[in-house]
Every structure is written in structure tokens, then in C-alpha cells.
Amino acid sequence: MVSVVKTDRIWFQNNPSAIVRFRTTAKDEFAPLIATGSTPPAFHPSICKPDAPLRWVAVVDLMRLAGETNVLLEDPTLRLRLQIPAVRSLRRQKQIEEELLDAIAGEILDAIDTDEATIAA
Numbered sequence: 001m002v003s004v005v006k007t008d009r010i011w012f013q014n015n016p017s018a019i020v021r022f023r024t025t026a027k028d029e030f031a032p033l034i035a036t037g038s039t040p041p042a043f044h045p046s047i048c049k050p051d052a053p054l055r056w057v058a059v060v061d062l063m064r065l066a067g068e069t070n071v072l073l074e075d076p077t078l079r080l081r082l083q084i085p086a087v088r089s090l091r092r093q094k095q096i097e098e099e100l101l102d103a104i105a106g107e108i109l110d111a112i113d114t115d116e117a118t119i120a121a
Helices: 002-014 031-035 090-120
Strands: 020-024 056-061 079-084
Touching: 002 020, 002 056, 002 079, 020 090, 056 090, 079 090
Parallel strands: none
Antiparallel strands: 020 056, 056 079
């Protein structure tokens, strides 16, 4: 697991404008989460079959999604890893990236709206 996180960190360092990385799932990558009885987060893109096996991972850098562009290498970051179906085509990856980022941004905005409603009450 540590090597997967390190590999992702290096990949994002080498691709400073990227927000999403697509890659195959590492062996036992989600085992710690599964061991707690939780289900790993997953994303089923609309261009994939709903029952397609989740063999890949989309790693999303949430700091970059939020617009942080001047992050130093030693600065903390937040990345989300989601299981997804295999997507080998760069064109399809781009389509899925847009759909994925819209979904994540929507979830974040919904969470903010919920928090603000709770605070206002």
C-alpha cells in the first residue's frame, strides 16, 4: 500500500497539471479498508457497462481540483482513490475524467450546502 501511494505521489510530481491518474489496481490495495468492513469507493462511468469489473483505480488530487496550482512538493495534499472499470483509451479516459470531476465537485458542493444549512439553523 505504501509503495502505491509513493508511486502516485511521484506520478503527480512528474505531471504537475494533471488532476486525475488512471492506473491498474495494485494487489491488496483496498485490503485495509475491506478489513474494517467498509466498501472501497467506486465510480461507474456512464460510458462503461454498469456491471463492468472494477479493475482500475482513478486517483484524484483534490487540492488540484480545488485550484491549488502552486503546491510545493513537501506541502500536504489530499487524494481520493476510486475503483473504476478498465479504461485503456486516452480519449475515453478524458471523457471519464470530466464526468468524474463533475461528480466529485457536486458531492463537495452538496456537503458544503448541508453544512451551511446545519450551521444556519
